Amino acid sequence: MSIQPQTDRVIIFDTTLRDGEQSPGATLNVEEKLAIAHQLALLGVDVIEAGFAAASPGDFAAVKTIAQEVGVSGGPIICSLARATRQDIQAAAQAVQYAAHPRIHTMISTSDIHLKYQLRKSREEVLAIAKEMVAYAKSFVDDVEFSPMDASRTDPEFLYQVLEVAIASGATTINIPDTVGYCTPKEMAMLIQGIREHVSNFDNVILSVHTQNDLGLATANALAALENGVRQVECTINGIGERAGNAALEEIVMALQVRKPYFNPYFNRPVDSEAPLTNIKTQEIYKTSCLVSQLTGMQVQANKAIVGANAFAHESGIHQDGILKHRQTYEIMEAASIGLPENRIVLGKHSGRNAFRTRLQELGFQLSEADLNKAFSRFKEVADKKKEMSDWDLEAIVRDETQIQVENAFQIEHIQVICGDSTYPSATITVVTPERQILTVASVGTGPVDAVYQAINQLVKIPNQLIEFSVQSVTGGIDALGTVTVRAQHQERIFSGQASDTDIVVAAAYAYMNALNRLYRYLQQSEPTVSADFATTVH
Ligand SMILES: CC(=O)SCCNC(=O)CCNC(=O)[C@H](O)C(C)(C)COP(=O)(O)OP(=O)(O)OC[C@H]1O[C@@H](n2cnc3c(N)ncnc32)[C@H](O)[C@@H]1OP(=O)(O)O
Numbered sequence: 058m059s060i061q062p063q064t065d066r067v068i069i070f071d072t073t074l075r076d077g078e079q080s081p082g083a084t085l086n087v088e089e090k091l092a093i094a095h096q097l098a099l100l101g102v103d104v105i106e107a108g109f110a111a112a113s114p115g116d117f118a119a120v121k122t123i124a125q126e127v128g129v130s131g132g133p134i135i136c137s138l139a140r141a142t143r144q145d146i147q148a149a150a151q152a153v154q155y156a157a158h159p160r161i162h163t164m165i166s167t168s169d170i171h172l173k174y175q176l177r178k179s180r181e182e183v184l185a186i187a188k189e190m191v192a193y194a195k196s197f198v199d200d201v202e203f204s205p206m207d208a209s210r211t212d213p214e215f216l217y218q219v220l221e222v223a224i225a226s227g228a229t230t231i232n233i234p235d236t237v238g239y240c241t242p243k244e245m246a247m248l249i250q251g252i253r254e255h256v257s258n259f260d261n262v263i264l265s266v267h268t269q270n271d272l273g274l275a276t277a278n279a280l281a282a283l284e285n286g287v288r289q290v291e292c293t294i295n296g297i298g299e300r301a302g303n304a305a306l307e308e309i310v311m312a313l314q315v316r317k318p319y320f321n322p323y324f325n326r327p328v329d330s331e332a333p334l335t336n337i338k339t340q341e342i343y344k345t346s347c348l349v350s351q352l353t354g355m356q357v358q359a360n361k362a363i364v365g366a367n368a369f370a371h372e373s374g375i376h377q378d379g380i381l382k383h384r385q386t387y388e389i390m391e392a393a394s395i396g397l398p399e400n401r402i403v404l405g406k407h408s409g410r411n412a413f414r415t416r417l418q419e420l421g422f423q424l425s426e427a428d429l430n431k432a433f434s435r436f437k438e439v440a441d442k443k444k445e446m447s448d449w450d451l452e453a454i455v456r457d458e459t460q461i462q463v464e465n466a467f468q469i470e471h472i473q474v475i476c477g478d479s480t481y482p483s484a485t486i487t488v489v490t491p492e493r494q495i496l497t498v499a500s501v502g503t504g505p506v507d508a509v510y511q512a513i514n515q516l517v518k519i520p521n522q523l524i525e526f527s528v529q530s531v532t533g534g535i536d537a538l539g540t541v542t543v544r545a546q547h548q549e550r551i552f553s554g555q556a557s558d559t560d561i562v563v564a565a566a567y568a569y570m571n572a573l574n575r576l577y578r579y580l581q582q583s584e585p586t587v588s589a590d591f592a593t594t595v596h
């Protein structure tokens with residue numbers, strides 16, 4: 058795919074797998090990144106920033122695998138981030154070379170505060186590095202993106218100089234990062250206008266923006282940039298990313314879709330043009346959001362725009378009255394437009410495989426026969442305990458049953474918990490180890506979850522600290538499925554796990570085991586001898 062610089066639509070550059078993965082605890086393994094990349098391709102993003110190839114062997118493998126398997130001809134551009142150094146650019150080039158449409162994204166800070174305290178370099182040195190490293194990246198690929206990091210806090214005159222140099226050295230996309238989320242929309246508009254006025258040779262270059270959400274202005278700033286001539290936006294699913302995250306893909310795309318007549322004039326086309334402003338298949342948004350939330354363990358807040366559980370819910374009488382009379386009184390978009398079906402049929406314990414499969418297809422899940430069977434038997438188990446199964450329940454089941462399993466990991470075989478106000482909470486748990494030993498231990502704790510976790514810790518002896526534990530009810534009612542999300546910290550890294558069950562203590566056990574398995578997998582990849590010790594010291 059070649060994107061014309063003068064495009065009159067918005068190029069969606071998705072950085073869920075790079076900046077999104079920088080969210081503490083959102084670490085993904087190669088299989089998980091690949092699953093998200095496939096879904097991003099289905100969603101229709103133009104560019105997938107698959108990772109930072111030089112950061113770790115795991116990230117290199119992820120970028121390479123995504124380049125090979127998702128970066129097919131006519132598919133998305135596959136990109137790797139690289140610092141402005143030869144080693145980083147070489148790693149990026151080696152990883153993206155397998156894609157039909159490879160891109161290297163190189164960056165260097167340009168603000169005085171970064172130059173003085175982080176890079177410890179002069180402006181002249183940074184200019185020289187930008188020139189040399191963009192040209193170096195260009196020696197590997199035609200498609201080179203350049204970012205002057207902390208652009209919004211950079212002296213504009215110096216910023217223009219760096220951009221001129223990057224373009225002259227062969228950059229095909231110039232990305233303007235608001236790295237610390239400091240800009241207001243008006244300032245963003247002025248920043249982009251200034252760049253377009255003062256930097257020459259923009260004719261063959263795509264102008265891009267990358268907005269962080271520190272002040273909650275990421276989406277507003279990205280839209281302000283689009284109103285001023287930017288044609289690529291960098292964003293992430295659910296807005297995840299470093300610190301407070303990035304502009305949310307779903308917010309930008311739906312703003313452009315719902316307010317098309319407002320945005321059309323900025324794109325040199327008739328105000329009433331019906332042509333979409335992005336290539337995104339909006340019906341895939343909800344499914345993509347669920348997948349990213351499940352695999353990263355980053356829950357979507359209920360009131361999150363577009364994809365939050367309450368985004369299409371109406372609680373108060375006056376609103377419900379309006380909706381019943383005429384939907385548009387209180388809804389500016391249809392739930393179906395992001396892939397949430399309106400027509401919710403009720404499934405229960407008497408439902409068969411056909412109805413189950415059909416409902417899942419309506420929800421956007423295309424399962425293999427094996428996954429369908431697994432999900433169906435779990436559905437029957439849960440339906441025995443619940444009167445009605447909602448779409449949310451179905452999604453939780455499918456997420457649980459189809460999540461990518463960590464190979465040769467610890468598996469829970471059986472859990473039994475005793476608790477109450479006149480007994481010590483105790484848990485007995487049977488686990489299959491990576492070496493296929495079946496081990497049973499019992500433990501007491503301050504509560505049932507503590508007892509389960511103490512028991513698991515006796516078997517899986519990987520030092521970690523539980524830094525987050527949360528339970529979310531998937532639907533209302535006493536028989537609701539509960540989803541438990543945990544985050545466990547090992548040294549500097551955080552690993553998340555999620556699981557759902559009608560019994561939240563059981564969900565808690567599976568969620569914790571999921572997080573430990575990811576940690577175990579990470580140790581296997583980065584410290585094989587340490588992980589082997591953990592696998593064999595269980596008793
Ligand atoms: C705004 C952003 O999101 S930028 C992307 C952030 N992403 C990441 O950092 C990915 C994960 N990072 C990592 O795995 C590691 O930091 C690595 C592999 C990239 C580098 O690791 P290390 O070599 O150990 O360096 P460390 O992280 O301690 O420090 C960063 C170094 O890069 C330098 N640096 C930072 N940005 C750049 C740049 N754009 N170009 C060149 N050098 C840079 C810093 O000055 C520092 O150099 P110094 O050690 O000479 O002072």
Ligand SMILES: CC(C)C(=O)C(=O)O
Nearest residue numbers: 164204206234236267
């Ligand atoms: C690498 C750049 C685009 C970035 O993530 C930032 O500046 O926030």
